[in-house]
Amino acid sequence: MNDLGLGTQYPIIQAPMNWVTDAKLVAAVSNAGGLGVLGTNAGQREVTPNPKQVEARMTAEIQKTKALTSRPFGINILTPGDGRALATSPYTIAMLKAAFAEGLRHFVVVGQAHQETFDLIKQHHGMVIFRPLTPSVQEAQLAEQLGADIIVATGHDEGGVLPNREAGTFTVVPEFVDAVSVPVFAAGGINDHRAVKAVQALGAVGVYVGTRFLATEEAPVADNVKQLIVDTPSQATVMVSGNQRAIATPQAQVYAETYAETHDTSASNRQIGRDGGLRESMLLGHLDHGIITVNNGIGTIKQIQSVHEVIESFFE
Known part of the structure; x- marks a missing residue:
């Protein structure tokens, strides 16, 4: 087991990709020694505009995942933007309620560093794995001050919604490593062991991987x-x-x-x-x-x- 507080064999976090995660994929990652993470709309095929349905659907997916693994897994939480209160984000609240009720301890928080969200997770004995959408040294340092346990440094090499700053993974990772004292995970273009070794050489203690898991037998991808x-x-x-x-x-x-x-x-x-x-x-x-x-x-x-x-x- 690694000593990062993840409770995993390897320092790898599966990115919580929207629509293309489910209990089967997440449990497979956790069973293989990583940290699987349920993304928004995990296990779903249809859109719902109802926060109560979001909570119920996520609760069911968490329970399905528990039936497939006894190892730790996490959930994706999107923070309110522009300093807004958590109350303005009913879908985020729904996700948090489901996670708290099911006793999850690992929260991959994506967006802007958000004191209210971090504090609420900590009150429920959770671990904050924070990934700023657009990486900056200032945002990483703020997240550390607000209580983030792990910070993810994301390069423009990634899939999904790209950072506004066109800096590659090899630029962002050492900047974050030099700027904060909490562990830094690297994200963006990491598809094999060579990339893992490269970001470790830059000071990252682990990797945060999305695209490579899409092309796996367990992924709910067509x-x-x-x-x-x-x-x-x-x-x-x-x-x-x-x-x-x-x-x-x-x-x-x-x-x-x-x-x-x-x-x-x-x-x-x-x-x-x-x-x-x-x-x-x-x-x-x-x-x-x-x-x-x-x-x-x-x-x-x-x-x-x-x-x-x-x-x-x-x-x-």
């Missing part, structure tokens, strides 16, 4: 999408907005062309959302809707493997 990730070279990706990268499917190329003309990230993201976003494409496999978001090094992902095989290969 089979055609898993195969597409394996078959796609790194250069075959496009920027579909100012903060989203995707595999260059014909539909993604349409978004990319529109964004290249308008440079309007908000409008582009709204259109992608209206077309189904990650749910339609990555979860349901409808490549003519939404996007397949990935890190910028997918060319190193050569095969679909089990979660256990992936994690073992990271620390060989």
